[in-house]
Amino acid sequence: MKKLxxxxxxxxxxxxxxAQEIPPSDWQIxxxxxxxxxxxxxxxxxxxxxxxxNFTKLREGTNEYIALADDPTRENFSTAAYHKELDPFMxxxxxxxxxxxxxxxxxxxxxxxxxAGTLALPDKTTLCIxxxxxxxxxxxxxxxxxxYVFYVPFATGASTGLPTTPTPPGHAWLMNPGTHRAHIMIxxxxxx
Numbered sequence: 001m002k003k004l005x006x007x008x009x010x011x012x013x014x015x016x017x018x019a020q021e022i023p024p025s026d027w028q029i030x031x032x033x034x035x036x037x038x039x040x041x042x043x044x045x046x047x048x049x050x051x052x053x054n055f056t057k058l059r060e061g062t063n064e065y066i067a068l069a070d071d072p073t074r075e076n077f078s079t080a081a082y083h084k085e086l087d088p089f090m091x092x093x094x095x096x097x098x099x100x101x102x103x104x105x106x107x108x109x110x111x112x113x114x115x116a117g118t119l120a121l122p123d124k125t126t127l128c129i130x131x132x133x134x135x136x137x138x139x140x141x142x143x144x145x146x147x148y149v150f151y152v153p154f155a156t157g158a159s160t161g162l163p164t165t166p167t168p169p170g171h172a173w174l175m176n177p178g179t180h181r182a183h184i185m186i187x188x189x190x191x192x
Contacts, residue, residue: 021072022049023139025058028069031141032058035081035130040065044081055094066090077141078131085122086151092119107181114153114180121180125151150184160184 023031028048036044045061048069058069067081082090089110096106113119127149132141155174157164162174162184169189176182 022051022053023070023072025050027139029058029067031077032067032069032079032081034141034144035079035128035146036065036067037081037128040081045084076131077134078129080127080129082127083122083125085120086125086127088120089114107179111180121153122151123153127151127183145190146188148186148188150186152182152184153180154178155182155184 025048029046032046032048033041033044040063043061043063044059044065044067045057046059046067046069047055048058049072050056053072061084064084065081066084066087068079070077070079092110092113093106096109101109110119114121129147129149130144131147132144134140135142152160152174156177157174160174162172164174164177166185167173169187172184172186174182175185
């Protein structure tokens with residue numbers, strides 16, 4: 001009986017500690033918007049996490065952009081923003097991840113669904129990824145860095161004239177050529 005009581009207390013404390021790790025929604029919104037191009041920040045929709053860790057909409061949007069807050073279960077800080085036409089594709093990835101699918105399985109499932117026409121994927125769209133380090137005292141983001149991804153499904157090196165292997169920072173290259181997830185990577189040089 002004593003072990004059961006201790007186990008229950010431990011589970012309650014673990015749940016409370018986990019809930020405390022979820023940043024406040026205003027901080028999630030502020031930091032998620034760091035991934036959004038400045039022209040679209042004011043009206044971007046923002047998704048993040050509620051106090052229980054559930055993925056939810058934190059702010060309604062009035063323009064074409066959707067921002068994603070940092071996932072508090074991951075070690076490194078990263079937010080993302082993308083054009084709303086990419087949302088069905090991104091939502092499908094989140095759904096498959098929630099089902100426990102691996103990255104390779106998600107890739108293969110979405111590849112088949114896009115090819116079959118059952119999963120919408122625009123012929124070109126943008127994703128911005130913002131990363132950095134959270135200062136433990138100030139909660140400000142330090143060493144900010146933005147990468148750009150331009151989705152061009154089924155593009156190849158031959159169709160774009162781009163290399164299909166990573167290039168030096170600042171140079172564009174095509175990742176996942178010939179697949180639904182073909183995208184032009186632009187990785188600017190880091191400052192400092």
